[in-house]
Amino acid sequence: MTVLHEKLRGKDTGYWIIQCTNPLTHKRTTIRRNPKTDAKFKTKRSAQEFELQFLKSSMDLNMKFSGLFEDYCNYLEVHKSGKSLIDMKSRYNRFFVHLKNKKIVNIRESDMNLIVRDMQSNGYHSSYINTIITTMKILMNFAVKKGYINNNPIANYPKLKVAKTNDDLKFWTPEQMKQVIESIPEVYKTAPDVRQIQHIIRFGYFTGMRYGEIRALRWKDIDFNNNIININNHISKHNTERAGRKNGDYHQLVMDDDTRAVLTEIYENHKKQPEFTNDCYVFHSATRGPYFPLAATTGNKYMMKLAEANGLKHITFHGLRHSHASYLISIVGLSEAEVADRLGDTVAVTSKTYAKFFNQARVRAANKISSHKLGF
Template identity: 30%
Template sequence: MRGHIRKRGSTWSVVVDVGYDENGKRIRKWFGGHKTKKDAEAFLAQKIAEIESGSYVSTPKQKFGEYMREWMQDKRSTLREDTFRSYSWLVNGHIIPKLGNVELAKLTPKHIQDCYRKMQQGDKALSNRSVQFAHAIIRQALDRAVKWGWLARNVADAVDPPRVERREYKIWTAEQALQFLESAKSEDSRYWIGFFLAIMTGMRQGEILALRWKDVDFTNQVAIVNGTLKWIDGQPLIKEPKTEKSRRAVALSTETVNALRKHKAKQTKERLKMGAEYQDHDLVIARPNGYYMHPKTFDDAWYRALKKSGLPRIRFHDLRHTHASLMLLQGVHPKIVSERLGHSTITITMDTYSHLVPGLQREVAQQFDDVLFKRVQK
């Protein structure tokens, strides 16, 4: 490998032979802007050493925005459609507008840190959680550039994204949950059974709306969670569970089985009444004509019933947290709760409901106290 220095105006440039292209033509790289000949000579020696050791990287003349668009095209086939939409929203709406004109090779930690600060300013400021998501995307994209030998290091590793505050979940007591179910009984059965399932099983809204009768085993009192309902471009689609743990069997209580039987009987009458106009998709929760229910329709029914109940306002998803919290407070092992919710690891369950841990530990400590000292007294 060879190289030389050359004076251009008032500064010195370094010319380095970095190899050959696919046609056998020598590739030369210019590095300008050195104030003195001595600086240029030192830089030349450094580059030759990098080339000979194999640590030299050659970044293409490409803007970061162009690189991100190409990366997104390649990433699309590896992501679920809804996840890709989230990526696109951040990349096209926030990352590229703020970093797109910076050359990939010249991207610095400060560029990225400034980008995060700007994301949190103005009328459309992003939350800390969204900025952390943007940080994860940028790190993924730059990791590939490092693996391809385009960058020597991932500059995003030197950036500190904002800390995400632990979200405090609002939950109901067992008495409040029962009060709501009693109050909401006047709601259409198709909605009420959805509220009931969320409280009694901890299933997500999308999982409940995707549940089919063939997934319900009345004899063994089990419901199989096989997917989640998504609406994409105005069309319903039952998506595969995100992880194998999300595809699970959820044990049903006797009360839940009885409620499902009553709901199915009402639905059967509805189907017979509509005759040929009924679209039978085997859904547990469906529109009057049997078609998929839109989440917005279900949400409207939820907030209508919630307002009527007079109970503290919570999100529908908080019924899932209510279910998990009540189970933990009853002394159910976190591993069972984790499996019931479809968490990928028990760590997620414990992190999510860590606010319950002190109370649970006190109860366990007292139980141990009773067992040990009562035995000693005997």
């Protein structure tokens, strides 16, 4: 890697130098003059231009994939969370380690093809394979940014098409939800926020709202007088609050009795706090306070622990949305249009996503009709 230094003191005051380390020999080199002209680098631009030439003529041709990976990990240690580094090392050891001795200038789309085919043969889901494709692109983009290569050779590598089927929909039945809710006091008996855990799991199931929408919900969005929840914003997994929902504009949700009861209970507790205002988050961080939303990973952590404690299949927090839809279709008996309106989706998307549930409802309807034979 190279480091550009500006205006050093002493005899070279006012001039730029280039310091670089060979990733193979780890030998450190300091360049103070252009060896072709013997001229010092008076401007940053002149130093950068020579630096790029130097990289192309030496480091670019020698750096192996393992060196690039080590360089990127060093970057993650400084600029990203610890989880990012752990995830990167795990993916490297599982999918990229066979490339460690390959020079990065020789990386081609064919290398990505081999990784994808191997993952497919081992039964990895297309969505996770796409994650690995993205990871490889990130690494090669980093190589371009550092000047190790001119272009990312897999920049245009296409992701796999992910076709969701009804078999992909993981959900809990109302009976399982009741079991989970009742287990929370015991599962989280040492946690300071047991009630909040119950509240957010119940709320997610009663409304079918996405986790990012729930995280962004503030008391000013709750209209108790008109029984309306205004979904005006969502928070991404990268903790960026954005207007509207994940897939479109804002949405209004009319509260049913169960949803209103949960929100009323939370509101009665929150308004007693001296720092309470309508700008407080409905579901806020237990450690940072009412003006900070829940962490991006909190909801899924709750779901995983509760699934294990109750011996149920693992579902993500988004699985509560599917559980809610299943309940509306299979138990309540709402139509496709009514379910779509409740979830804030189009009828076409709702019909396709929950086709299995609607087909089951249609079969039950036909059986009910059959039980009342007209006799003529």
